[in-house]
Amino acid sequence: DTAVSQTPKYLVTQMGNDKSIKCEQNLGHDTMYWYKQDSKKFLKIMFSYNNKELIINETVPNRFSPKSPDKAHLNLHINSLELGDSAVYFCASSQRYTVAQYFGPGTRLLVL
Amino acid sequence: AQTVTQSQPEMSVQEAETVTLSCTYDTSESDYYLFWYKQPPSRQMILVIRQEAYKQQNATENRFSVNFQKAAKSFSLKISDSQLGDAAMYFCAFGRRQGGSEKLVFGKGTKLTVNP
Numbered sequence: 001d002t003a004v005s006q007t008p009k010y011l012v013t014q015m016g017n018d019k020s021i022k023c024e025q026n027l028g029h030d031t032m033y034w035y036k037q038d039s040k041k042f043l044k045i046m047f048s049y050n051n052k053e054l055i056i057n058e059t060v061p062n063r064f065s066p067k068s069p070d071k072a073h074l075n076l077h078i079n080s081l082e083l084g085d086s087a088v089y090f091c092a093s094s095q096r097y098t099v100a101q102y103f104g105p106g107t108r109l110l111v112l
Numbered sequence: 113a114q115t116v117t118q119s120q121p122e123m124s125v126q127e128a129e130t131v132t133l134s135c136t137y138d139t140s141e142s143d144y145y146l147f148w149y150k151q152p153p154s155r156q157m158i159l160v161i162r163q164e165a166y167k168q169q170n171a172t173e174n175r176f177s178v179n180f181q182k183a184a185k186s187f188s189l190k191i192s193d194s195q196l197g198d199a200a201m202y203f204c205a206f207g208r209r210q211g212g213s214e215k216l217v218f219g220k221g222t223k224l225t226v227n228p
Contacts, residue, residue: 031212031213031214033213040220041151041201041220041221042218042220042221043157043203043218044218045215045216045217048210048213048214048215049213050211050212050213051212053212055210055211055212055213056210056211056213056215088155090157092157094213094214096212096213096214098214099145099162099207099208099209099214099216100145100147100159100162100207101159101207101214101216102159103149103156103157103158105154105155105156106155106156106157108155
């Protein structure tokens with residue numbers, strides 16, 4: 001059973017398009033995150049949600065809009081994609097107050 | 113703001129030998145956690161080991177152990193009896209609670225090669 005899953009695993013799209021990445025966790029965690037890993041492998045937090053409430057928003061352009069329909073899901077919608085958005089996006093989850101985060105397999109986004 | 117520094121972009125080790133990966137961090141917090149994550153070529157981020165800052169005892173997970181020096185703000189990872197499957201990027205991360213969630217700050221990673 002996959003603990004944190006993301007779809008799709010790969011996404012190739014044109015500049016200016018809008019795309020979404022979905023994330024689901026079946027660990028019963030109440031906090032979920034989105035991270036971006038750039039071409040140099042640097043991993044940086046973008047957002048965190050706790051029980052559907054936005055907690056962390058790390059100066060991400062407002063073209064990125066996370067949505068959490070329930071505490072098991074956190075989707076990432078990106079409008080007007082730019083070349084610089086090409087990266088691997090990771091979803092993660094944790095149980096509140098345990099700090100340890102468990103990551104999904106990542107979604108490799110390539111903007112042409 | 114917290115920073116995490118991994119000063120070794122690449123390391124290599126012979127199979128069955130021991131290797132130590134370095135990590136230093138900077139924070140004014142007293143309550144925090146430290147982690148090592150492994151990212152093999154499959155790109156999956158795998159939690160290797162964690163350490164609570166309030167614990168003096170160094171964490172151990174099978175062949176993986178840490179040397180946590182709180183005053184020096186150092187958190188190194190020792191891999192004993194290295195195996196080919198240990199080859200991966202290793203990321204050191206600093207974690208602390210922020211609001212209702214927990215924020216991880218990652219170092220830039222160390223690429224570990226294991227030679228047969």
